[in-house]
Amino acid sequence: MKPLHNARHATEAHLIRGYLESQGITVLVRGEFLAGGVGELPADLCKVWVVDDCEFARADALLRYFLQGTAAREHAHEGWRCEPCDENMEGQFTSCWKCGSVRPV
Numbered sequence: 001m002k003p004l005h006n007a008r009h010a011t012e013a014h015l016i017r018g019y020l021e022s023q024g025i026t027v028l029v030r031g032e033f034l035a036g037g038v039g040e041l042p043a044d045l046c047k048v049w050v051v052d053d054c055e056f057a058r059a060d061a062l063l064r065y066f067l068q069g070t071a072a073r074e075h076a077h078e079g080w081r082c083e084p085c086d087e088n089m090e091g092q093f094t095s096c097w098k099c100g101s102v103r104p105v
């Protein structure tokens with residue numbers, strides 16, 4: 001098992017996990033329980049791990065691609081709509097201020 005990414009917060013870690021799992025790679029998110037709270041966590045406490053070392057190179061390449069896309073979206077200022085609660089968001093929000101859902105990919 002190898003550490004792939006230090007997430008800025010648990011939401012990012014789970015977003016990455018969901019993406020990599022959708023690509024058939026088994027990953028774990030470790031450390032979110034240590035901080036004992038919701039919201040911003042120290043970066044070194046929330047890591048994404050690739051379970052199978054054989055999948056690490058592919059996971060790393062996919063993550064780079066994924067983060068590039070995420071960064072591009074973060075710079076886009078067009079608004080979006082939160083699916084679960086039907087709330088309209090401004091472009092600078094990457095998750096819903098009302099229900100906490102992450103901006104759809």
Ligand SMILES: [Zn+2]
Nearest residue numbers: 082085096099
């Ligand atoms: Zn919402």
